[in-house]
Amino acid sequence: MTNAFFFSGRELTDEEILKPLDLHHFTVRPGLSETPQCQRCGNTTNFSSHPCARCGKICTYCRNCIEMGKISSCTKLYRWNGPEPAHSEKAGRLNWSGTLSAGQHTASENVLRAIQNGSEHTVWAVAGAGKTEVLFKGMAAALSGGKRVCLAAPRADVVRELAPRLSAVFPDTPPPALYGGSPDRHVYSPLIVSTTHQLFRFTEAFDVMIVDEVDAFPYTFDLSLQYAVQKARKKKSALIYLTATPEPSWKEDIKSGKREATLIPARYHRHPLPVPKMSWCGNWKKTIVPDPVQKWVKEKQKALLFYPHIETMEKALSRLKEVDERIESVHAGDPLRKEKVEAMRRGSIPVLLTTTILERGVTFPGVDVAVVGAEDRVFTESALVQIAGRAGRSAACPTGDVVLFHYGKTEAMVRAVEQIKQMNRLGRDRGLLDG
Ligand SMILES: [Zn+2]
Numbered sequence: 290m291t292n293a294f295f296f297s298g299r300e301l302t303d304e305e306i307l308k309p310l311d312l313h314h315f316t317v318r319p320g321l322s323e324t325p326q327c328q329r330c331g332n333t334t335n336f337s338s339h340p341c342a343r344c345g346k347i348c349t350y351c352r353n354c355i356e357m358g359k360i361s362s363c364t365k366l367y368r369w370n371g372p373e374p375a376h377s378e379k380a381g382r383l384n385w386s387g388t389l390s391a392g393q394h395t396a397s398e399n400v401l402r403a404i405q406n407g408s409e410h411t412v413w414a415v416a417g418a419g420k421t422e423v424l425f426k427g428m429a430a431a432l433s434g435g436k437r438v439c440l441a442a443p444r445a446d447v448v449r450e451l452a453p454r455l456s457a458v459f460p461d462t463p464p465p466a467l468y469g470g471s472p473d474r475h476v477y478s479p480l481i482v483s484t485t486h487q488l489f490r491f492t493e494a495f496d497v498m499i500v501d502e503v504d505a506f507p508y509t510f511d512l513s514l515q516y517a518v519q520k521a522r523k524k525k526s527a528l529i530y531l532t533a534t535p536e537p538s539w540k541e542d543i544k545s546g547k548r549e550a551t552l553i554p555a556r557y558h559r560h561p562l563p564v565p566k567m568s569w570c571g572n573w574k575k576t577i578v579p580d581p582v583q584k585w586v587k588e589k590q591k592a593l594l595f596y597p598h599i600e601t602m603e604k605a606l607s608r609l610k611e612v613d614e615r616i617e618s619v620h621a622g623d624p625l626r627k628e629k630v631e632a633m634r635r636g637s638i639p640v641l642l643t644t645t646i647l648e649r650g651v652t653f654p655g656v657d658v659a660v661v662g663a664e665d666r667v668f669t670e671s672a673l674v675q676i677a678g679r680a681g682r683s684a685a686c687p688t689g690d691v692v693l694f695h696y697g698k699t700e701a702m703v704r705a706v707e708q709i710k711q712m713n714r715l716g717r718d719r720g721l722l723d724g
């Protein structure tokens with residue numbers, strides 16, 4: 290034998306080396322079912338075929354999940370069903386000394402109960418309520434009990450923000466962050482943070498599945514992502530949903546009691562949510578940076594400025610660079626997206642122009658927010674509530690300026706303002722706000 294394998298300094302026998310490959314420890318399935326349905330992503334409609342180099346036949350393959358490697362009719366999928374790696378005894382050790390608000394405390398207890406019972410629970414928490422902290426106790430209990438936990442979010446920016454936070458809180462179980470192109474893809478851990486896309490890699494892996502921003506694009510519009518979440522969790526597992534702006538059908542189900550949920554109507558720092566002001570700015574598609582917008586930008590040290598389209602945003606950027614050359618813009622396909630978001634967080638960009646990609650999930654302490662062209666249909670009620678929710682999140686800067694610059698009010702704008710006011714009323718009624 291030329292290759293020797295060592296384990297803890299001891300040379301292993303052939304038998305020991307081959308043991309983990311024992312096929313009893315694998316379930317083997319075809320990559321595509323007869324129908325066909327892709328057994329990785331659940332796609333039933335998006336296929337193509339080609340002369341296959343592997344089997345020499347004309348093979349059908351899935352186009353939906355091809356960026357993760359081709360699944361074709363001759364592909365076999367192997368799933369490990371042997372024993373799971375043992376977790377560290379300290380996996381659930383919680384390094385967190387913060388205190389929960391009254392609203393967070395109720396949610397935290399309900400999440401813990403759902404995790405222990407393997408049931409479903411939704412946390413409806415306004416932006417800035419501190420919904421991540423609501424998970425800590427339940428996650429710690431699960432990890433200490435040897436369970437595997439996944440926190441999934443539709444967007445990579447959110448995953449990149451959550452992973453370091455959880456690493457600090459669970460220092461013995463720092464979670465790998467899984468997103469397209471992430472370096473952590475092949476790390477095993479009892480705790481992972483992942484985009485919903487990357488969940489295609491898992492089958493019946495998690496005892497606790499937490500889906501953050503469950504109302505967000507692309508999750509709500511892409512059935513294969515919902516399939517991915519269901520496939521990645523064990524048959525008996527807990528399912529926790531987090532949302533700041535549930536869809537109308539979810540709201541109905543919560544009100545009627547069909548969906549078990551905890552509502553946190555107030556932020557942890559006990560200040561009300563900033564209520565957006567509406568400001569008519571004329572035909573901004575012509576002026577690009579209308580005077581009131583220019584004035585607003587000049588007054589700000591740290592601000593997000595939302596535009597409905599990349600094209601108008603890029604035109605606005607070249608004008609605003611004349612105000613301050615450090616002003617930048619970002620959009621979904623921007624190759625420097627990650628770097629710009631980090632620079633904004635560090636404070637080296639005073640005003641960041643953005644499309645709706647930064648409407649949720651990200652926190653920039655002390656930021657003011659404005660929307661140009663708030664009447665555009667990309668700014669739905671929930672998008673506007675989320676955007677307004679970027680302001681005043683930190684205890685050090687609990688207030689913030691939110692302006693909707695528009696060329697004609699829409700129903701969505703009016704409802705968004707009403708929703709925010711309603712949450713502030715609820716927060717006051719329940720004694721969750723000061724003053
Ligand atoms: Zn597929």
Ligand SMILES: [Zn+2]
Binds near residue numbers: 342344345347363
């Ligand atoms: Zn083939």
